[in-house]
Amino acid sequence: MAPWHTSNGVLQATLDNGLVVLLRPMHHAPVVSFWVWYRVGSRLEAPPATGLTHWVEHMLFRGTERFPGPSVHKLVARAGGNRNGFTSFDYTAYFETLPADQADLALELEADRMLNARFDPEAVEAERTIILSERAGNENSPSYRLREALLAAAFPGHGYGHPIIGWEADLRRITRDELWEHYRRYYGPDNAVVAAAGDFDPDHMLERVVERFGGLAPRRGDAPANGASAPQRLAAAGRRVVVTGREPVAYVQMLFPAPPATHPDYFPLAVLDAVLGGAKAMGFGGGATNRSSRLYRRLVAGGLAASVGCSVRPTVEPFAFAFSATVRHGVDPQAVEDALWREIEAVASEPVSAAELERARKQTQAQFAYSADSVSSQGYWLGFSQVVATTQWFLDFPGRLAAVTAADVQRAAQTYLRRDQAVVGWYQPERRR
């Protein structure tokens, strides 16, 4: 095993089978949050098998030889704990948050299902209808339908271009064997990160992780590369995607190409995001408003939109800087799009003020402090940052953000938020004849 490496209260080790272990002791409450992150997300899928990763995640809640069916939910709940899992573009994550004296249960369950999930055919079929129902629920939302269409237009043939849940036709077609293959291919200690935060002694916790996970065999194949390429042009750049439907409220969304989390330009873009769209809550229990942000003032206070926001998501591969607005009743979506363009052009042509930079710095500092209030938030951030970048990336985040200058922000706006690179989407109510 590689020796302990300690940074800012986080202890890191790599087991001989490749499993990365991140531990943050926190003693403010008698609870532990234990996470396992796998470096597999929907970006590694393609039609006609989109949705495999998310479906595999569902199957990992369907039991193993040792812990069949729903018995596992009961074990965790009986211990006073919560558990869940989720799938994204770049990763699949699972966690249990438990009273500290019950934490061993999380290690036992997660080590077991890393290699021993059953994929019973009947459970696969039950999950097919459950996931189709989950997808139908998403499709009930017009802004979801617009986003799906926009991503498909911007990233054709790329893993970021299809919905994480998968296309309906693929969900109706996928077989049990394909799910099993996907699991065998991507699940193993050499493609996983354990992140735990809470009330434990780190040496003792590491011993227990070694005991439970150390004997698991690594996969035979290679882990997908975590490489970061240069920002790319969006496929439908300069185009407008229009989705129509029966719901009466209109939406405008815009995508611009953005670099991956590890790219040096990510930090100026994060400041740009804060200046335009306001502070972002960091995962679990953040809570932030954006009423002093530029976009809110122009669009919502300006009477054009009911809500507005932007985001630059940290990703493994180049993804997007995204804008979204809910068009206020009676307003033309064109007026909302024009107002977004005016704000984008303003931030590209004039440097942001010292006060705006200071505000972004202080907001980040505050959000970091809030997230340290919760073991679940810490477990989330440690693991998340390790799979999209490195844990050090997360620990350095406030410092890297504070070092961003007004010139950096302006250059980032000029480089990335260009008209000829944008994909614009409108959801509009159908005109009934």
Next chain:
Amino acid sequence: MSPTLPGPDDIAHVTLANGLRVLARENPTTPTVVIDGYLHGGAVLEPAERTGLSSFTASMLMRGTERRTFEEIHDAVESVGASLGVYSGRHAVGFSGKCLAEDFGVLLDVLGDVLQHPTFPADHVEKLRGERLTQLQERDNDTRSVASLLFRELAYPADHPYSRPIEGHSETVTAIGRDDLLDFYRRTYTPQGGALVVVGAVRAEAAIAAVEAALGGWQGPPPLAPTFPPVTLPAGVVRRERILPGKTQSDIVLGVPALRRSDPDYHAARVADTVLGRFGMMGRLGENVRERLGLAYYAYSSLEAGNEPGPWTVIAGVAPANVARCLEAVEAELERLVSEPVPAEELEDSKAYLVGSLPLRLETNQGVAAAVLDMVWYDLGLDYLQRYAGLIQAVSAEQVRRVAARFWRPGAYAVAIAGPERT
């Protein structure tokens, strides 16, 4: 009992001369502070033809004061990475905020300002109305929200405020004038009987002194005490369905008006609800409707015990073709809960969860503040969290069956469905 549970020994508690109760619990482990509080008032005091008035009024408080414009209020809060909100509940106006400990003074100053000196700027009345009307249009086209709205209309008498949505309807929100807002604020906002909790990295005495400085000068009358029409259980199945064209999934809300928080059956009902639709993966409903039949992505239950009898509901999202099968499965689970005592092991499981998950609920400053406020609002005593395990453990299988039978009578419930046309 575990010394880590908040209780009378570590919750400082005073009542200011104006009748506002202030509570504080120190937590020095992170440099943050949370405030959470309520004033008596809320949507139960608004007339039916002005549904949404209380919510509109609460949101207007952050839109301008005698000392600050809308921009200045939000600049003050957001520039230090803090957050602050005022919102209406059914029986109370709530407020909550969060900041770094160094900015506690700023947060309290703004809170004191918005609660005592709002000006209801006319231009913001119209801005907020425009945002609300758009949000209401979204709500009225969302299957889950619509099923919830219809359920309340079916389950409560038309003259009961629980039959109406806190955020209002398009017509009633359109009818609200600035005079209505000013009048509602003047008539119903008062510190008397209200409470404010501070949890975080601030000394308790300092926290209380700062709250007194910010809000101690505020004077107001005793809170209004509304009366409510009686609530009765449905005599049979009351059903309403709304078609929302273009949708792909149907949402179902099925339930009854159940009990008050002060009801002696409350803890038994809490255990019954956990068995029915919460334990593990959504309890028996999750196991049967989701896991076994694969009918729904979600199927769970919810018990809201309020000052008045709150709804006990089953909520499910299903493919339109599966609505009937889902309802049959839900009825079967309700029938089982009413007719058979919960087996000993299953009962122990649910009780172990309710008791054992307390440390998770109390992990964060926000969680502690919410739990303390709950003890004050429902008059449970500041030792309630320490007595809680005993209260849950004392619930028997027969009590669970009885409380279920009290509210879930065979073939007697309200059910609302919203979704696409079913063929």
